[in-house]
Amino acid sequence: MSQLATLAPDIIMAFGGTLVLLLGTRRSDKAVNDFLRWLSVIIIGGAALALAYTRPNSLPAAEGWIISSSINIVFGVIFLAILAWTVLAAKAPEHAAGEWHALLIYAGNGMLILARSGSLAALFLGIEILSLSLYVLISFFCHRGMALRGGTMYLVLAAFASAFLVFGLALVYASFGTLDLAELAQRVSSKGLFHAPMAMLGFGLFIVGVGFKLAAVPFHMWAADVYEASPGPVAGLIASASKGAVIAAFIPFLFLVNTHGDILWLISAASMIVGNLMGLLELRVKRILAYSSIAHIGYILVGYLAGYNGVGITGVGAMIFYVVAYALAIAGAFTALSFIERDHELGVRDLRGVARVSPALAFCILVFIISLAGIPPAIGFFGKLYLFSAGVSAGYIWLPVLGLLGSAIGVYYYLRIIVNLYMTPGENPNLKISYTPLQISIIIATAAAIVFFGCFPQTMITALKLF
């Protein structure tokens, strides 16, 4: 019974997704779309409620595949919240609202499994469910060649990376003979990873796979193309929740820091520097955000390297905080930018005049950008502060230095967005902005939340039970 309670969120999501899919096939008009939207929100909310009421450390379900410690539950709730947010704020396609919402829910299901995986198999399964949904979501508007190309690219490369990941897991399994994460961690610590070369290699390949999902350097090449190809909300989802879920799934492997620490250090440093450098002269807004997301993964990895070390907030706590902070900003930014309609790729020049036509939207974008850049009074500032504080506490001095240097480079392209929003004169006659009251209020609420948490970060720490 308690196993069933643990599995309840997944069940709700799986069945709910299918329900939405089935309902959506009948007819599509605005009423139905709205109905499906709210139904999806209810389903996701139900799953979140079920998750939230799971007692931490209750029995592992499904032979230990799904576990529920407090940290996993927190992660799960976060992802569901982001998902619900996306469903509400996104502009669902008129013609296929059912599929759209169903796929989002499936993706959420994948994230949920990822966040709570207790076994290598569940981890793999979660990643794949998530990825499969995302392939379709990315190329959802397949009449656009870019969407098609992006979807194909993501599919091929994700599969390529998954193959690395699963092969690595196979080597690990061949070395230790268990799929259960707790068991694995125990065996690793008793046997010592250095004495299992095959497992070392396997974990190396595993990092390749994870690195791809996180778009960490050097597995980041897809990010710019795919983000640009995706519908705004989906890009936001990929950047925030999808990555967060992989991070959550990666946390049980913290023991890797001892053996693969150098590799992770390099990946983190490279991501922070290269990501920001790549974005430096970019003129297309979504690509800018894509490059910045590469850098942000680098920052998050600093927290990962710090692990459970840290003064006040541990590296893991900082990571969770950062995932939330980052998700709010990046999902908000992608969605807000999707309100600006255009028939070509959105360039920074297209942002001219937004501040005049819609001051509220412009201001929200400003807040999101400030948060991404890590400048007070936005929450992103504290996210970085915690991460780097944990990093310093764990003895990594140079990573925060590199990270902050990278973010200083990054400021350059963030500023370019702000400059075009507010400071560039000239008319932009093609500017068309459309959003529903619901959408704009959600965006404003998000921006307000970013500023509120940016001024009172303790409230968020308390809410996330990070202390």
Added chain:
Amino acid sequence: MTLLTLIVLAPLIGALVAGLAVRTGPASARWAALAATGADLLLAFILMFFVRESPVATSMPWIPAIGAAFHLEADGLSAVLVLLTTMLGVVAVLISWNEITRKVHAYHVWLLLLQVGILLVFLARDIVLFYFGWELMLIPMFFLIGVWGHEDKLYSAIKFFLFTFTGSIFMLVALLYVYFQHARQYGMYSFEIANLLKTSLTETEQWWVFLGLFIGFAVKVPLFPLHTWLPDAHTQAPTAGSLILAGLLLKTGVYGLMRIAMPLAPAGATAFAPMVITLAVAGIFYGALVAFSQRDFKRLVAYSSISHLGFVVLGLFIGNAAGWQGATLQMVNHGLATGGLFLIAGILQQRAHTRNFDMYGGLWRHAPTMGAFLLFFAMASLGIPGTGNFIGELYVIGGAFQFKWWLGVITAFGILFAAAYSLRVFIATMHGPESPTIKHMNDTTWVENLAMGILVAGLIVVGFVPRVVTAPLFYPPDTMVPRDGREPATIAAIRPGQIVIPSLPLISAEPPPASFSTPEVRK
């Protein structure tokens, strides 16, 4: 107790009111901003009154998870700088009264937010809060330059932002390191400056910590040769932006050195002192010479700031009471005098649409009041006795003389150089044959006169009663120079220290301390 909170909140409320009143006419924003800054000025005067007795403090938990508190405290130094901030805040609103006609509401919102950030920096006794305020200043200033600036505004705004932001990075890492060391040594985590001061750091650690902090603050000061953002930013900013940039933002860098860098890493300060002193003295002359070669009014004043700030930094690092007090005085004086010069530059640009000296000349006939003000500010800038600048420079020179006689002698000649460019400012605009550009120049309006009059009054008061600035400086004795003029406790005896460049390991090999992991999150 709530006084300090009110001081910080007043401009914030003003910003909210100005922002929300966006549907009404521009006057509403102006009056809201004036009311907010005026109230703030009043509060600052009250604060000065209280601070004479003892430091005023207020503290409440902010982010207990990491040991950060909303801890504001005003001792003499903070109170003086808060007074300066609020004073210049009022002046900034006044001077913008006629100048700003575009997006008036947004302008005042940014102006007031900027003031919030500056006040936080001057009042915070908690590193996180300090850094919060520090970074909070960036965006408003960026907007002030970028939206309301002059022809080359975007380049300058971005340059300003990138320089100061990059500098602050090193500062943050250094602060985090001290925070971590403190936690390790005392088993409690706290960002309170008072607590962090107890941390014992080895000389090597102090060297690094000071380096990090110094880079952050020196960019802001700005110390030669990190000054290159400053002329551009000053030149392109709107008048009030230049005023606040010169009068306050540069001071935050100095204040950071005084309040954080030097107390936190005294040995580091000692080791760096020879280099910093060299740079400061070089800056005095370099700034003055380059200023002299400028043709752009604002650029000239901007370079003069580098020169003046050289005096300030020199005063800090020679390590005696005279230098310390001179630096503090000079901070205030520079804010008022250079601020005044920027006001004139702004007024001129608004009327003549140029900042080029070649276009001016013979202005006195048309604008005698402006001429009188300019004359006063130029004289103050070259350190005429009777204005505060003289005393500030005298203290610094005297301190330098006490430290090393030849240093005092060299520094004294900085005054001559200051005279060269200050006179040039005045003569090039007011004297000479009448320039056709300014044929129909109006004299200053009463609002402008009021704004500049505040600065003049401040300079004269400081010039004859410098004790209003220096007398309250003696609290608390931990970080400030003691009353009887003994050497400051923080940099006990500065001597040319041996600079040892230590190496930090790339990746920490030792196991992290277990005591700080949080069991609740641990799986």
Added chain:
Amino acid sequence: MLPAEQALILAAILFVTGVIGVIVRRNLIFVLMSVEIMFNAAGLAFVAGSALHGQPDGQIFFIFILPVAAAEVAIGLALAVLVFQKYRTLDLWTIARSREE
């Protein structure tokens, strides 16, 4: 009966073959096939590991890999069809060049 170690080596060879295929081929279909080879290599490794430890987990994992790979290919082929409809080619370099909308 193949020793488990040799099976693992075979798996590695297969994996590398797949990797090389992805890198070298420019046609979408062949790239997808190469990815399949990599997945199967992983499956083989799992089965070998299962045999090494005498546990069923690895084989169960393999069973999971199969439908996942199938689903990937299903979507991949669907996309390939759309790509071909749009660009009249499956050459990945040509597609990459065509930036028109």
Added chain:
Amino acid sequence: MLQHGQPILWLIPALPAAGAALIFLFSKQMSGRAAGRIACVSVTLCFGWVLFCSSLLLTWPGGNMLFFHEKICQWLDAGPIQSDIGFYFDRIALVFSIIVSGVGLLIHIYSCEYMDGDEGMRRYFGYMNLFVASMLVLVMADNALFMFVGWEGVGACSFFLIGHWYQKSENCVAAQKAFLVTRLGDIFLLIGLLLCARLAGVSYLNMSGFAQIDDMKSVAEFGGIQGSTLITIAALLLLGGAVGKSAQLPLQTWLPDAMAGPTPVSALIHAATMVTAGVYLVARFHALFALSPAAMLTVAFIGAATALYAATCAIVQTDIKRILAYSTISQIGFMVLGLGVGAFSPGIFHFFTHAFYKALLFLAAGAVIHALHGEQNIFNMGGLKQPLKGIYLAFLAGAASLAGIPFITAGFWSKDAILWSALTTRYGNAGLYAAGLATALLTSIYSFRLVCIVFFGNPRKEHHIHPPGPLLSWPLYILAFFAIVAGFINIPAVFGAHPAWEHFFTPVFGEDQAESLVHSSGYEITATLGSGALAIIGALIAWRLYAPKREPIPAPASEIGSVLTETPSPYRSSLANDLFHGWRFDALYDALFVRTFRIAAAVLGWFDRTIVDGIFELAAAIVRGFNTLFLFFQNSRIPRYALVMLAGAVVITTIVIMSIPR
């Protein structure tokens, strides 16, 4: 220190300061004449108060009151820099403040007519009042740092007033030059004060703190320099300040150019008062100078050299004001010479008489210029004796006094006292005396050259002569009176008179000069007669050379309208031209300092734009280069992306394999 019943001293500078404040604050509401009236009234009140204070000091019951001291409040308080705002009124301050306020008053009254109708009249009177206030602070400050306020204040006012007619660029350049050159001296002064404070403690800078002078001797070493050398250095640094302010060699170049200001300004600031601040300074710090024979010798040498130098320049000038400017330099040289040979009270005595006759000369010259509508070149004048009778007489009195016509003029007695001291005191020698005599001869020649050319003969150019009004004339007559009689208060004892002046200062200078003033009747009478004869001879030479009977000197090749050094050389003889240009000091300084400064500024400006900025631009370029590098593979080609991933995987695998312990 504060005596019951002593007068309020701060009122003395406060009265003109209040006048200045009143004029400035309400300048838009008042006319120029009203400003003039306010200024005159405030200075009159001030003068009255000064006289009252002086009489109180001199007639203090018991007769032993040496000074009033009034401390207002603490001012500076930082380590080695301690200072109060306070006033100190002793006999030196008394003499100086009487001259400043008294002569100042006359010049204010004179200005009311002279500046009438000038556009900047309010500004003019505001700054004049401010100057009087600053000068009074300078001479009455109770410590050296507070004195520095007045010291710089008068410099600033001098700057404002030289540039009064600001629309001519030359005037502004002159004003700037005056300020910068004097400020160079001020820096030496400042360093000197700091050194004094370092050597003998801060209270040494108090005017009443000379008791600690002996502490200074005890300083063994500072900065690796021996104590006695340090005292000399300190004294020389103070001398640097004096040299700058008093336009002595080598910082004399600003004063001739400073004549660009209105003539009353030249009379007040650049003749009677401000330029003598150096004399005041050395007299004030006489105790310090007395400790160092080397410093005294330097002072005397500079004084003598300057006196001679300026006299040679004055003899060839063509501008009436420039002649007087050089003569001022020369006469201050005399004063400095007197101080340098230890004759402090004769030095001040010469200041006292000089203030009258030089102010008189300037004001009279101003009246001439006023009458000729701004004409300043003496070779465009001539024959003014008849139309300007009163002015001629006054001018003649002044010139006679300047030349030192024996027995009947003030200048004779004061100059002679200095000459006698130069020969006889401990620090004096024959060389200094000879230089003094030569200067006296030259002085007489150029004085009467001026009188001859301007007032005698026929007009060289047609002028519509504008007769002077009473406000212009009466100050001249008053000054002329003093220029004649002021000397009689210190006729040496050998002539059977009572040298009141010398005894007047005995309490101040005490032993520092008592033994140095030697009086021996026979020689002294001879010397006095000799120097008197020299003055007469000089006058005769001038008469012979420039008397109207002869053909008038051919007018210079070109009109000399400007007072600036750019003026083309008027003489055929190159020696005369060199003298005309002040021995070409300006060209030398221009090449040495001004041009160096400008070039350095330009080079550094270029350096800042190009190199410093360039370094950061370079950094930005490098960053951009990396951007290009990392975007190299960013071309949407899926297999290429996979290749990059593979490369990453290979690197990871390699690191893993490397890290496996063997």
